[in-house]
Amino acid sequence: MNSLWIFPGQGGQTAGMLQNVDKALRSHVEELLGLKLLDTDEAYQDSVQLQVGIELLQVAQVNAMQAAGLKPHLVAGHSLGVFAAAYAIGSLAQDDLFRVVKRRAELMQGAYPQGYGMGVVVGLSRPEVEALVAQVNSSEHPVYASNQNAEDQTALSGELAAIDQVVTLAKASGAVLARRLKVPVPSHSPLMAKVGTQLAAAMADVTLQKPAGIYLTNYSGRAVRQVAPVREDLSNNLAHPVYFEAMMGVAHDYEPDSIVNFSPGRPFRKVLGQKFGDLHQVNLDQMSVSDAAFLLTKWERGTY
Amino acid sequence: MSEERDWATHREAKANKLSAMSSMIDGKFAKTSDAKAILEGLIAPGDKVVLEGDNQKQATFLSKTLASVDPAKVHDLHMIMSSISRPEHLDIFEDGIASKMDFSFAGPQSTRVSQMIADGTLKVGDIHTYLELYARLYIDLIPNVVLVAADKVDRDGNLYTGYNTEETPVIVESAAFHDGIVIVQANEVVDKLPRVDIPADWVDVIIPADEPYQLEPLFTRDPQNITELQILMAMMAIRGIYEKHNVQSVNHGVGFNTAAIELLLPTYGEQLGLKGKIVPNWEVNPTPTLIPAIESGWVQSIHSFGGEVGMEKYIAARPDVFFVGKDGTMRSNRAFGQMAGQYALDMFVGSTLQIDQYGNSSTVTNGRLSGFGGAPNMGSNPTGRRHSTPAWQSLRPDNDPLGKGQKLVVQMVETFGSNKRPVFVDSLDAVEVRKEAKLQNVPIMIYSEDTTHIVTEEGIAYLYKTSSMAERQAAIEAIAGVTPVGLRSDPAVVKDLRARGIVAFPEDLGVNRNQATRSLLAAQNMEDLVKWSKGLYNPPAKFRSWS
Numbered sequence: 001m002n003s004l005w006i007f008p009g010q011g012g013q014t015a016g017m018l019q020n021v022d023k024a025l026r027s028h029v030e031e032l033l034g035l036k037l038l039d040t041d042e043a044y045q046d047s048v049q050l051q052v053g054i055e056l057l058q059v060a061q062v063n064a065m066q067a068a069g070l071k072p073h074l075v076a077g078h079s080l081g082v083f084a085a086a087y088a089i090g091s092l093a094q095d096d097l098f099r100v101v102k103r104r105a106e107l108m109q110g111a112y113p114q115g116y117g118m119g120v121v122v123g124l125s126r127p128e129v130e131a132l133v134a135q136v137n138s139s140e141h142p143v144y145a146s147n148q149n150a151e152d153q154t155a156l157s158g159e160l161a162a163i164d165q166v167v168t169l170a171k172a173s174g175a176v177l178a179r180r181l182k183v184p185v186p187s188h189s190p191l192m193a194k195v196g197t198q199l200a201a202a203m204a205d206v207t208l209q210k211p212a213g214i215y216l217t218n219y220s221g222r223a224v225r226q227v228a229p230v231r232e233d234l235s236n237n238l239a240h241p242v243y244f245e246a247m248m249g250v251a252h253d254y255e256p257d258s259i260v261n262f263s264p265g266r267p268f269r270k271v272l273g274q275k276f277g278d279l280h281q282v283n284l285d286q287m288s289v290s291d292a293a294f295l296l297t298k299w300e301r302g303t304y
Numbered sequence: 305m306s307e308e309r310d311w312a313t314h315r316e317a318k319a320n321k322l323s324a325m326s327s328m329i330d331g332k333f334a335k336t337s338d339a340k341a342i343l344e345g346l347i348a349p350g351d352k353v354v355l356e357g358d359n360q361k362q363a364t365f366l367s368k369t370l371a372s373v374d375p376a377k378v379h380d381l382h383m384i385m386s387s388i389s390r391p392e393h394l395d396i397f398e399d400g401i402a403s404k405m406d407f408s409f410a411g412p413q414s415t416r417v418s419q420m421i422a423d424g425t426l427k428v429g430d431i432h433t434y435l436e437l438y439a440r441l442y443i444d445l446i447p448n449v450v451l452v453a454a455d456k457v458d459r460d461g462n463l464y465t466g467y468n469t470e471e472t473p474v475i476v477e478s479a480a481f482h483d484g485i486v487i488v489q490a491n492e493v494v495d496k497l498p499r500v501d502i503p504a505d506w507v508d509v510i511i512p513a514d515e516p517y518q519l520e521p522l523f524t525r526d527p528q529n530i531t532e533l534q535i536l537m538a539m540m541a542i543r544g545i546y547e548k549h550n551v552q553s554v555n556h557g558v559g560f561n562t563a564a565i566e567l568l569l570p571t572y573g574e575q576l577g578l579k580g581k582i583v584p585n586w587e588v589n590p591t592p593t594l595i596p597a598i599e600s601g602w603v604q605s606i607h608s609f610g611g612e613v614g615m616e617k618y619i620a621a622r623p624d625v626f627f628v629g630k631d632g633t634m635r636s637n638r639a640f641g642q643m644a645g646q647y648a649l650d651m652f653v654g655s656t657l658q659i660d661q662y663g664n665s666s667t668v669t670n671g672r673l674s675g676f677g678g679a680p681n682m683g684s685n686p687t688g689r690r691h692s693t694p695a696w697q698s699l700r701p702d703n704d705p706l707g708k709g710q711k712l713v714v715q716m717v718e719t720f721g722s723n724k725r726p727v728f729v730d731s732l733d734a735v736e737v738r739k740e741a742k743l744q745n746v747p748i749m750i751y752s753e754d755t756t757h758i759v760t761e762e763g764i765a766y767l768y769k770t771s772s773m774a775e776r777q778a779a780i781e782a783i784a785g786v787t788p789v790g791l792r793s794d795p796a797v798v799k800d801l802r803a804r805g806i807v808a809f810p811e812d813l814g815v816n817r818n819q820a821t822r823s824l825l826a827a828q829n830m831e832d833l834v835k836w837s838k839g840l841y842n843p844p845a846k847f848r849s850w851s
Contacts, residue, residue: 214391222419225395249415249671254391274723 001300004256005072005088006272007058007081010050010183012265012285015041018053021060029056032095033102051080051105052098058084058262059094061284065260068293074223074254076216076247079147079187080104082233084262090212091230100234103202107195108185108238116191118146118183119156119163123176129154132169136162144189147242148221150271155181155241157189188218192238200235208234214254221246223254244268248275258296260284314483321346321485322508332461332504333493334511339369342509343451344377346485351448353402354441354479357387358470358638359409359677360520360610363453365489365513367392370451375400382406382429384445386437386471386638387677388413390518397426406430406445407675408437414674421673421741431673431747433680434642438471441478450479450486453517454510456497457490461504464497467611467619467634468519472502474639480506489513498631521613521844523589525563528829533761536810536820537716538564539572541653543813544764545714545757546573546582550694553585555645555682557654561716561759563593565653570600570826572819587644587682590615590626590634592843595836596826598625608634609641609678614847618840645682650695651712652682656749657721658732661777661789663752663767665715666734673741676749683750685711699756699768710768713750714757719785726787728780752776758783762790763809770806782807 018026018039030037033052043049062084065071077085083101086092092100121129130145133156137143143158143166156163163180170178186192208227215224217233221243224230248268252275259272259281266283280299282292310316322329325345328338343366347353355370356363370378371392381402385393388410396402397420406429410417420426432440441447452472454463465472479486487509542565545551556562573579584604588594590612597603606625611634619626619634628634645652656665656679667674689711696709717727738746756768758780765779782798784790801807810817827833830843 222423223391223416225398246415246419246671250419253413253416255412 001070001258001296002073002254002256003070003258003260003296004074004076004251004254005085005260005262006268007075007077007084007088007262008265008267009077009079009081010054011267012263013044013050013054014264015039015044017057017264021056022063025060025063026056029098032098035102047105047109048102051101054080054264055083055097055101057264059087059097061262061289062088064289065293068289070293070296072213072260074214074216074251074256075211076244076251077218078244078267079218079237079242081262082218082237086208086211086215086230086234089215091208091210091215091227092206092234096206100199100203100206104195104199104238107198108187111192111195112185114184115160116158116184116186117160117163118181118187119167119179120153120181121156121167121170121175121178122153124154124170124173125152126154128173129156129166129170132166132173135169136165142186142189142191144186144191145241146188148245149242149268150245150274153271155188157186158191159186187238188241190239196236196239199238203231203235216247216251218242218244218247221250223250245271248272252276258282258299260292260296318483318485321348329509332507332510334509336512336514339365339511340372342487342511343369344373346487346509347373347378347381347449349379350382352382352384352445354384354447354450354452354475355393356450356452356471356475357385357389357393358468358610359387360522360612361453361468361470362389362518363451363489364390364518365511365515366451366453366487370401371395371399373401379403384437384441384447386434387411388417388675391416394420394426403427404429406432406437406440408432408434409675409677411674411677414672418671418673418737418741428741428743431675431743433676434638434678435646435681438474438639438642441474446482447475447479447484450475450484452476452486452488453513454488454490454502456492456494457488457510458494458497458504461507461510462497462500463488463490463502463504463507464499465501465635466498467616467636469501469636470610470638473637476502476506485509487511489517491516498633499629501635519613521847523558523591523612524614524843524847525558525560525591525593526830526847527563527567527593527825527827527832530560530564530567530822530825532820532822533718534561534564535568535822535824536815536817537561537718537759537761538568539815539820540764540808540810540813541565541714541716541759542568542573542578543576543815544808545651545712545759547576547578549651549698549712551582551650551712552693552695553587553649554583554651554653555587555649555678556591557679558591559655559716561655562653563591564825566591566593566597567825567827569597569602571824573602574600587641587649589636590619592830592833592841593827595833595841598622599836600826607641607644608636609638610636613844614842617842618837621840642678642681645678646684647686647689649682649711650693651714652679653714653716654679654683654750655716657727658729658734659715659717659727659758659780660732661728661730661780662773663755663758663776663780664732664748664750665755666732666747666749668732668734668737668747668749670733670736673737673747675747679749683713684754685713710756711754712756713754714759715750715755716759719760719762719787719790726789728784728787728789730789760785763807764813766806766808769804775806779806
């Protein structure tokens, strides 16, 4: 099976999403981290609860898929999702994953005071958005072009006032949509370089294995098979845009025969449709792992 | 007197390499499990290596084996490949096994090729047309080692390459007669071959493969996906080009536009009384959408670059039409096919992703360095050629006593692509890609000067009739719809161009838009094609909606 597994980051979380997670795994993680996972809307206001919760959900799904005899050929995580991606491709060990994710969440929590965040522009090309950003960006009012989720969808990251200025310019230049996002930190921009350095230090003694397939990097949109770029992506992707559109473009060259969308939510519907047309997809947000395994096995046999 | 020069250094080097590996080679045969050691022993750092990656057939076993060699032993190879089709074709660059690449087509790996050039991981010699690449194998890209794929081999080492002979002969010959080493992967070792396609004498090492070579049904188009717009364009092309220029020989690209033409010949073409008058002779792969035209007597001959999965039995049963050996199976040959496509045809009909305001076209778009395959050979006018067919002569200028005819090169495009982006643009993405990839030439697929006709859903521009670049631009604008280029069109100018026959709309050609419905297709779906073939065509599973 030549399957592409995709792991989203924050955004699609819902209260109660951990209900069906393997109980033993959940208590193991809680004990490992000394943390009670609450799985409520209120708790998900907290970075550590949110990030650990999402990764627990994804790791539980990976384990269930593997128990059903399925494995990926390609993995793509988006932002926080890189950890479960690296786990699924055999690069990062399970306990290391949870320790690192907790540390990442703590570092992000303390990284920026109020007044920073992210935005998005839809309907302009990246060079067009970069040109607008260049008009606004300054050392006092920093703003950067950030994640590229689809060809015509570029995120912004930086000071909120500067983001608002770019949003105004983008609307005047014919953007279909331009607005702030509910994200309290300027993720995936050079403003997070310090967090990247701290996380890299925290990860120094974490051993990574050579991926047992293809790992798609956030920071460069490349397909890699070596440890070094995976380590760079896990420790430092917060300081770089997520080049998700490029990741999917290069994934296409490996001609996957199916896509598995891990929870929570299903944020990549549009770009996946553009890149892969009507390729078989399963969405673990909407079906059980056993249903997904049934479909994937059926498709592999060629009975359509 | 200086010392006598040794004139056989290549031969001696080859003999030394082979004798060093003699413990692993029995006659010409090596074990599957020794493949990696064989490649490590016979390929030297810096060698020029041809890896058979054709359009359809891939030497998969040897490419995977090459990707597994120790980069400390084998490195900095100069790869020569007509088609970069598989991930491991590029993995060898990441791992340092190879450093330089000359190629023709990278469609399936175009994103990664462009990333790796940008990263400096892959150095490009040139992006060639197929014929240039094959020709250079005999001039300054003479290979040290070639890695090719055969269907069957006999105990003596003769090869059967059958339907998918494709590039094997042209590759093998370049090495076999210049002391290169010829290494073959074989699907099967048999006592008796159906026929000999490559003699054992030209082959050095044969390794049975762990699984059959990869073969892709690249030229199969399901009629179900043909739209009514494409049917309208096909009707215009048949009236305004095939009939008008009395076209006898043709190559069709791989798109749905040309599939629509193939499926309209037995219906619309018949209604127009064109049967027996146009396109008896084809240079084209055995595409299933040609079956109705063949069965109803439109087609006299088809020579092919490669085979097509599922068409084997049908081809075997139609030896009058296809090139078939005494054994009853087809033989293809891409080098001869490209030669025929460039030099022997009246007309090439293809499609593209972008056409600029001057009429240059390219399938290279931002971030995707795809190369072009056969289009630049077949879609170019070989200016040294004199040709007396009615089609060529119909393009002869009246005002030049030394004037000669021209090949018809037709681009058929809808004004907006499937990605909702305009096909007609002021400047090709290829101009930017050239800078990023540091290429000598802008990667244009077909030049404006060679393009004689453009067909869109709006109409046909007869570019060969234009007498200046300004007039050429106006003709393109007239059929470019609501793209930025098309919006510049001036109604008064269009009226004049139509009056002078430089632009034709459907009504000018006597094409009735209301007739452009799917019921006009000779086959509506794959099942119809199977019926037309009298059950001889056996579509691959992914094209079956029934079981």
